[in-house]
Amino acid sequence: MFVQAQTPATEAMTTKFKVYGNCGMCEKRIEKAAKIDGVTFADWDVDSKILTVHFDANKVKPTKIHQAVAAVGHDTDKVRAEDKVYKKLHECCHYDRPAVKQ
Numbered sequence: 427m428f429v430q431a432q433t434p435a436t437e438a439m440t441t442k443f444k445v446y447g448n449c450g451m452c453e454k455r456i457e458k459a460a461k462i463d464g465v466t467f468a469d470w471d472v473d474s475k476i477l478t479v480h481f482d483a484n485k486v487k488p489t490k491i492h493q494a495v496a497a498v499g500h501d502t503d504k505v506r507a508e509d510k511v512y513k514k515l516h517e518c519c520h521y522d523r524p525a526v527k528q
C-alpha cells in the first residue's frame with residue numbers, strides 16, 4: 427500500500443520568541459544561527475530581545491530553531507545554551523542569563 431500525505435509544498439509560518447543577548451554582535455550571531463534550512467527570514471531586536479522567524483513548517487520545526495540559536499551560545503525562552511558555549515562568547519556578549527529552571 428502506498429500512502430502519501432497531501433501536504434502543500436510549503437507552509438509559511440511565523441514564530442516569535444525571546445532570545446537572550448546584548449549587542450549588535452549578538453544580533454548577527456543569532457540571526458545567522460536561526461537561518462537553518464527551511465527558515466526564510468530571521469530578525470532579532472536588540473531592545474525587545476525578540477527573534478522573529480519566518481519558516482516553512484513542512485521543512486523545520488520551531489524547536490529546531492531554538493536549538494540552533496542555543497547552539498551558538500544564546501539562551502532562548504525554551505532552550506538553554508551550554509555553559510561552555512556561552513563562556514566562549516565575546517566579552518560584550520555575556521548577557522545576564524535567565525535563572526535555571528529546576
Ligand SMILES: [Cu+2]
Pocket residue numbers: 447448449450451452453518519520
Ligand atoms: Cu553581543
